[in-house]
Amino acid sequence: MVRILTKYWDEKDSHRIDVELRYGGYESAKKALSLEPYEVIEEVKRAKLRGRGGAGFPTGQKWSFIKNDNKPHYLVVNADEGEPGTFKDRYIMERSPHMLIEGMIIASYAIRAEMAFVYIRGEFQKAYERMKLALEEAMDRGLIGDSVLGSKYKLKIVIIRGAGAYICGEETALIESIEGKPGRPRLRPPFPAVSGLYSNPTIVNNVETIALVPSIFEFGAEKFLSFGTPTDGGTKLFCVSGHVKRPGLYELPMGTNLKEIIFEHAGGIISDGRLKAVLPGGSSTPIISAEECDVNMDFDCMKGVGSMLGSGAIIVMDDRTCMVKALKSLLEFYAEESCGQCTPCREGCPWIYKITKRIENGTAEFKDIDLLLDVAENIMGNTICPLGDAAALPTISIVNKFRDEFEEHIRRKGCYFDNLPLAPVLEGRSMV
Amino acid sequence: MDDKIREELLKYIGELKSLYSERSMLVMPTLRFAQEKFGRVDDNLIEEISRFLDIPAIKILSTARFYHFFTEEDSAKYRIEICTSISCSLLGSEHLYDYINRKFVDEEIKNNFSVTRVGCLGSCGTAPAMLVNGVLFENLNFERVDRVIEGLKSGKDIDKILG
Numbered sequence: 001m002v003r004i005l006t007k008y009w010d011e012k013d014s015h016r017i018d019v020e021l022r023y024g025g026y027e028s029a030k031k032a033l034s035l036e037p038y039e040v041i042e043e044v045k046r047a048k049l050r051g052r053g054g055a056g057f058p059t060g061q062k063w064s065f066i067k068n069d070n071k072p073h074y075l076v077v078n079a080d081e082g083e084p085g086t087f088k089d090r091y092i093m094e095r096s097p098h099m100l101i102e103g104m105i106i107a108s109y110a111i112r113a114e115m116a117f118v119y120i121r122g123e124f125q126k127a128y129e130r131m132k133l134a135l136e137e138a139m140d141r142g143l144i145g146d147s148v149l150g151s152k153y154k155l156k157i158v159i160i161r162g163a164g165a166y167i168c169g170e171e172t173a174l175i176e177s178i179e180g181k182p183g184r185p186r187l188r189p190p191f192p193a194v195s196g197l198y199s200n201p202t203i204v205n206n207v208e209t210i211a212l213v214p215s216i217f218e219f220g221a222e223k224f225l226s227f228g229t230p231t232d233g234g235t236k237l238f239c240v241s242g243h244v245k246r247p248g249l250y251e252l253p254m255g256t257n258l259k260e261i262i263f264e265h266a267g268g269i270i271s272d273g274r275l276k277a278v279l280p281g282g283s284s285t286p287i288i289s290a291e292e293c294d295v296n297m298d299f300d301c302m303k304g305v306g307s308m309l310g311s312g313a314i315i316v317m318d319d320r321t322c323m324v325k326a327l328k329s330l331l332e333f334y335a336e337e338s339c340g341q342c343t344p345c346r347e348g349c350p351w352i353y354k355i356t357k358r359i360e361n362g363t364a365e366f367k368d369i370d371l372l373l374d375v376a377e378n379i380m381g382n383t384i385c386p387l388g389d390a391a392a393l394p395t396i397s398i399v400n401k402f403r404d405e406f407e408e409h410i411r412r413k414g415c416y417f418d419n420l421p422l423a424p425v426l427e428g429r430s431m432v
Numbered sequence: 433m434d435d436k437i438r439e440e441l442l443k444y445i446g447e448l449k450s451l452y453s454e455r456s457m458l459v460m461p462t463l464r465f466a467q468e469k470f471g472r473v474d475d476n477l478i479e480e481i482s483r484f485l486d487i488p489a490i491k492i493l494s495t496a497r498f499y500h501f502f503t504e505e506d507s508a509k510y511r512i513e514i515c516t517s518i519s520c521s522l523l524g525s526e527h528l529y530d531y532i533n534r535k536f537v538d539e540e541i542k543n544n545f546s547v548t549r550v551g552c553l554g555s556c557g558t559a560p561a562m563l564v565n566g567v568l569f570e571n572l573n574f575e576r577v578d579r580v581i582e583g584l585k586s587g588k589d590i591d592k593i594l595g
């Protein structure tokens with residue numbers, strides 16, 4: 001099975017330049033720089049690379065929105081990973097930061113940017129230190145700077161660190177944050193490719209997306225495409241967490257079957273319990289029940305079961321899990337992280353959190369279930385950014401698929417599940 | 433405002449200026465530097481930063497108060513942040529939160545520690561997880577938490593507590 005992003009993660013000091021160069025690092029950037037920028041974009045389009053941040057937008061197409069004008073262009077790498085369940089970008093930066101830098105060179109060249117940013121989540125200390133070291137190494141060797149890889153192309157890469165706001169993972173909030181402002185999402189259009197950082201054309205891409213770019217030029221677009229499905233090229237990092245025997249990060253072909261990931265790669269359910277439900281693409285994707293898990297993990301197939309691939313964060317719940325409590329945990333997060341700009345989200349997220357809390361602690365009435373759905377449905381689509389939807393989508397799906405549990409909580413005046421025990425999985429983790 | 437603080441701020445901003453093409457790009461890094469260095473970002477510091485960057489204080493203030501990282505008051509000596517998001521909570525992080533809070537009923541100790549719930553720390557594959565002054569601890573159980581807290585009380589280097 002091909003491994004692109006994780007191919008040398010078992011090597012000691014895989015984050016250092018020497019290891020990267022031993023594995024052919026920066027050769028793809030040399031190839032790309034020998035092409036015209038539009039040819040680079042065409043190759044990425046042919047590879048059918050789609051954005052790994054969650055939306056799955058075709059990367060080459062996004063880059064082609066940048067006009068050939070005289071304005072400064074910017075590349076911004078979104079490393080503000082914060083979606084509960086997701087931990088892939090952190091590992092890419094910790095284990096192979098040079099792959100990301102090489103991808104940034106190619107992407108910046110393609111969109112004619114001479115300045116690029118990595119916006120790293122504030123809590124990520126090690127990822128920051130390793131990115132910083134990798135940038136210094138790359139500067140020292142002339143791989144970036146005034147003459148990228150000995151060419152006439154100039155590129156400066158700087159790091160900006162976040163400061164504890166999940167909302168900055170939204171691309172326009174992230175841009176606001178780089179500009180030194182509160183991270184409140186902007187109205188679109190205009191999209192960042194037209195008017196982004198300091199009103200200049202800007203491309204915002206996820207870490208995993210950019211880190212995959214060099215391999216398109218290493219293998220060629222056709223080969224890269226063949227690693228995935230006909231509509232989604234390449235491999236995907238799946239973050240498996242929750243009630244599995246071997247939680248961790250798995251690099252697998254895009255479109256790998258969800259059941260296979262849970263039961264074969266991640267070893268199945270802990271204590272040989274039974275699978276109950278899965279949040280397949282991070283905490284903001286609609287939940288799917290155990291019966292719906294026989295599905296391929298790619299952007300289109302996941303839509304087919306009414307959910308989303310999202311960030312590829314597979315959160316597994318076994319049959320001891322109380323769905324009301326699980327929803328409460330999700331909503332506590334969104335209620336806290338709403339930026340407060342749009343009323344439906346600012347008021348709605350704490351509201352649905354409070355209703356869920358009432359159901360869980362036994363002080364709710366039957367009509368509260370419909371109220372919960374009603375408030376959630378009225379957040380959907382009524383806000384500037386998708387944070388409101390991210391709270392509403394799992395709410396609606398969890399209530400609809402597990403309504404009997406919500407009713408039973410009200411009937412019995414409280415939670416009737418045992419508390420899940422403190423149970424870290426100390427053996428058999430996988431970070432590859 | 434302490435001259436020394438002023439000096440350190442000026443020095444930091446001076447070093448960064450050449451890296452960033454716009455002054456406003458310095459706002460986030462400078463606020464972070466101030467928080468880490470002085471343990472808070474109060475109004476005095478905001479005024480200084482405003483002067484050095486030549487950006488209105490009200491703009492710096494609105495940014496500073498938006499982000500969780502920047503605090504108006506001095507933060508506790510040891511800040512324990514326990515992830516209670518979904519993946520950690522499925523593996524019982526709520527127990528950890530209660531357990532650690534119970535450990536700090538003694539007022540004297542309590543003043544040195546703050547215990548808060550936080551959102552996902554990106555350690556879902558190694559859950560449950562927590563941060564102590566920004567240092568990540570993963571695969572937590574009661575025994576490991578005891579060791580962390582004993583280590584803190586005896587003044588050990590946070591990075592080295594669990595080896």
